[in-house]
Amino acid sequence: MGKLPIRARVATTIGGAAGRMSRLTGRGDGSVIGGVVGLRFAPDLLRQLAVGRQIVLVTGTNGKTTTTRLVTAAIGSLGQEVATNAYGANMESGLVSALSGASEAPYAVLEVDERHLPAMIKATSPRAIVLLNLSRDQMDRAAEIWLIARRWREAFAASPQCRVVANADDPLIAWAAGSAGDVTWVAAGQRWHEDSWCCPDCGSHLRRDELGWRCGECSLSRPSARWVLDGENVIDAAGTVRELGLALPGRANRSNAVMALAVASLFGADVDQALPELRKVVSVAGRYTSVQRRGRTVRLLLAKNPAGWLEAFDVVGATGLIEGPASAGTPPVLLAVNAQGPDGRDTSWLWDVDYRVLAGRPVLVTGERKVDLAVRLEADEIPFDLVDDIDAAIDAVRPGHLDVIANYTAFQQIRAIVGRSV
Amino acid sequence: MPGEQVSSRPGRHAATDLDGLRVDIPNWSSPSGPEPSTRERRSGGGPSALRLIWIYPDLLSTYGDRGNLLMLTRRATLRGLRVESVGINSDQAVPRHGDVYLLGGGEDLPQILAAKRLRTDGGLAAAAANGAVIFAVCAGYQLVGEVFGGAQGEPVDGLGLLDIRSGRGDTRGVGEVVADVDPALGVDRLTGFENHQGVTSRGPGTKPLASVLRGVGNGDGTEGAYSGRILGTYLHGPALVRNPSLADLLLTWAAGSLPPLAPDYETWTNRLRSERLAAASA
Numbered sequence: 053m054g055k056l057p058i059r060a061r062v063a064t065t066i067g068g069a070a071g072r073m074s075r076l077t078g079r080g081d082g083s084v085i086g087g088v089v090g091l092r093f094a095p096d097l098l099r100q101l102a103v104g105r106q107i108v109l110v111t112g113t114n115g116k117t118t119t120t121r122l123v124t125a126a127i128g129s130l131g132q133e134v135a136t137n138a139y140g141a142n143m144e145s146g147l148v149s150a151l152s153g154a155s156e157a158p159y160a161v162l163e164v165d166e167r168h169l170p171a172m173i174k175a176t177s178p179r180a181i182v183l184l185n186l187s188r189d190q191m192d193r194a195a196e197i198w199l200i201a202r203r204w205r206e207a208f209a210a211s212p213q214c215r216v217v218a219n220a221d222d223p224l225i226a227w228a229a230g231s232a233g234d235v236t237w238v239a240a241g242q243r244w245h246e247d248s249w250c251c252p253d254c255g256s257h258l259r260r261d262e263l264g265w266r267c268g269e270c271s272l273s274r275p276s277a278r279w280v281l282d283g284e285n286v287i288d289a290a291g292t293v294r295e296l297g298l299a300l301p302g303r304a305n306r307s308n309a310v311m312a313l314a315v316a317s318l319f320g321a322d323v324d325q326a327l328p329e330l331r332k333v334v335s336v337a338g339r340y341t342s343v344q345r346r347g348r349t350v351r352l353l354l355a356k357n358p359a360g361w362l363e364a365f366d367v368v369g370a371t372g373l374i375e376g377p378a379s380a381g382t383p384p385v386l387l388a389v390n391a392q393g394p395d396g397r398d399t400s401w402l403w404d405v406d407y408r409v410l411a412g413r414p415v416l417v418t419g420e421r422k423v424d425l426a427v428r429l430e431a432d433e434i435p436f437d438l439v440d441d442i443d444a445a446i447d448a449v450r451p452g453h454l455d456v457i458a459n460y461t462a463f464q465q466i467r468a469i470v471g472r473s474v
Numbered sequence: 475m476p477g478e479q480v481s482s483r484p485g486r487h488a489a490t491d492l493d494g495l496r497v498d499i500p501n502w503s504s505p506s507g508p509e510p511s512t513r514e515r516r517s518g519g520g521p522s523a524l525r526l527i528w529i530y531p532d533l534l535s536t537y538g539d540r541g542n543l544l545m546l547t548r549r550a551t552l553r554g555l556r557v558e559s560v561g562i563n564s565d566q567a568v569p570r571h572g573d574v575y576l577l578g579g580g581e582d583l584p585q586i587l588a589a590k591r592l593r594t595d596g597g598l599a600a601a602a603a604n605g606a607v608i609f610a611v612c613a614g615y616q617l618v619g620e621v622f623g624g625a626q627g628e629p630v631d632g633l634g635l636l637d638i639r640s641g642r643g644d645t646r647g648v649g650e651v652v653a654d655v656d657p658a659l660g661v662d663r664l665t666g667f668e669n670h671q672g673v674t675s676r677g678p679g680t681k682p683l684a685s686v687l688r689g690v691g692n693g694d695g696t697e698g699a700y701s702g703r704i705l706g707t708y709l710h711g712p713a714l715v716r717n718p719s720l721a722d723l724l725l726t727w728a729a730g731s732l733p734p735l736a737p738d739y740e741t742w743t744n745r746l747r748s749e750r751l752a753a754a755s756a
Contacts, residue, residue, distance in 0.1 A: 188536060399711075
């Protein structure tokens with residue numbers, strides 16, 4: 053890291069104070085405001101803070117925060133301090149806060165918003181970049197994902213020293229990473245196909261079979277992978293099979309863990325040292341947390357877009373196959389949907405989610421847009437009850453387990469009520 | 475018919491299953507004998523199914539457009555109509571004898587690809603000539619017109635099925651829309667969400683769908699357009715979920731007059747409409 057120029061040091065001091073004030077006054081966790089203040093004072097601050105460190109950037113539509121946490125844990129097995137923006141503040145100010153808060157850390161693992169990756173590559177000159185997935189997100193906020201992929205492609209071509217770790221099973225990711233000089237391909241899987249029926253290169257229809265995906269017209273096809281997620285196991289580049297044994301639930305997290313192991317190994321981390329660290333992660337920025345509240349065990353899951361809902365259903369075990377007497381024993385699930393700015397103000401995306409998988413379990417609905425969700429569930433013939441809030445949901449269910457799937461601001465609201473934990 | 479419970483939904487799960495969208499189209503796209511008119515097939519609640527066709531969901535389904543297909547299917551099925559709904563991918567032939575065709579929203583390049591392929595294929599134009607109903611949203615709405623704007627705003631040929639011209643506007647229209655529909659159509663006040671940078675002008679033979687009370691729409695105080703049985707709109711929501719009476723208009727065009735649904739089936743859609751209209755005027 054070396055010594056920062058004086059202006060930068062002052063900037064980090066002021067920024068750090070702002071962050072502390074934010075936390076003390078309960079306004080937030082301080083991870084954004086500190087960086088915003090710092091950058092006003094020294095606009096080049098991020099680049100200066102990045103100098104001399106080994107930096108990993110993590111991006112994609114879903115799984116950034118969790119994977120950042122996992123990569124941090126895996127690289128942490130090397131025994132040195134790792135700076136990270138653990139709470140999902142993934143724009144420039146969040147990165148500044150993370151780096152200035154850990155000025156001696158030789159490693160930094162930074163979650164980056166997918167729209168800002170090219171700029172953050174320029175600013176931080178990362179050693180490695182992790183590309184998870186690209187799918188439709190909030191319609192009225194996100195740029196078109198094909199454009200995002202194209203800008204990534206251009207950025208990688210301009211940064212040949214950067215090592216890319218990319219999900220081979222996502223056609224948009226594979227196309228974007230294709231211009232990078234050094235790619236480690238990971239067969240991390242892809243469950244949500246609806247944004248990749250069209251070849252990113254030539255626009256023709258993509259075909260899918262047991263071997264993977266390939267374009268019907270041009271030569272774009274799934275690259276062969278060095279690391280593989282195989283059910284519950286990870287297969288590394290040497291062909292060794294190990295059970296992941298994660299505490300985090302669901303297929304998506306196993307996928308994120310394999311990506312984390314792949315990138316950590318680029319820095320010399322040993323899988324047998326890194327994997328135990330991954331297994332210690334039980335919740336990430338409040339997600340997957342179970343809290344006790346008035347006799348119920350409430351598990352909170354975040355789902356921000358259709359692909360995320362698909363993964364959340366996987367975590368709660370919703371398969372639509374429960375019928376008859378078995379349904380009486382299944383835990384109820386509370387769905388919470390808002391449509392504020394960060395959620396995306398249009399709720400049309402609800403119709404890209406298949407709710408039939410909830411058949412057979414009690415469903416409760418809350419959030420600012422619960423009536424939109426009601427119309428959606430009715431169309432899928434899923435019985436439901438509307439409730440005003442998490443406590444009304446708790447009142448409505450028997451003591452025991454309650455799963456909650458919520459989108460962004462609804463999740464934050466519920467988390468604020470039941471208590472922020474990890 | 476009113477109040478009749480329809481417990482089985484033939485064709486629904488298979489046809490609208492997220493995986494089932496890749497199903498091959500059934501033989502009825504190439505009939506062996508002379509083709510009766512659409513209206514004839516539907517009258518009297520005869521045994522033939524109402525055929526709903528979703529055009530190129532692999533290119534044009536970015537914004538919950540599946541909801542329009544689901545809502546049309548639901549409202550037809552609840553009236554006791556048998557429904558076959560299917561998605562036709564961009565590498566498949568568009569059947570010429572469907573009853574209602576749906577086109578959804580999409581990004582710039584997929585929109586251009588879709589227009590090219592549909593022009594080459596000719597199936598949608600043939601269906602239009604056969605009197606099929608075409609409901610087109612956003613990118614789909616633009617491409618059934620004469621011309622629309624490409625990725626750099628350059629003019630791209632549309633299908634010429636609707637006399638409208640679209641181009642890239644200066645600002646993006648994003649937000650809740652409220653609009654009063656042409657009284658001739660008998661459709662309730664429109665509510666929806668727009669997200670587009672397009673502006674659309676109409677030729678002499680094409681009427682606006684609605685006049686805008688709140689929002690942008692076409693850019694000239696109107697929203698959407700229709701001519702004959704082709705109707706387009708910029709509205710998401712999805713449009714037919716937010717506006718059940720618009721869904722019923724399309725079904726009536728395809729299947730003849732319909733009985734009203736039992737009030738129980740309208741509780742939630744009505745409540746959603748009231749809430750959205752109130753929110754938009756707040």
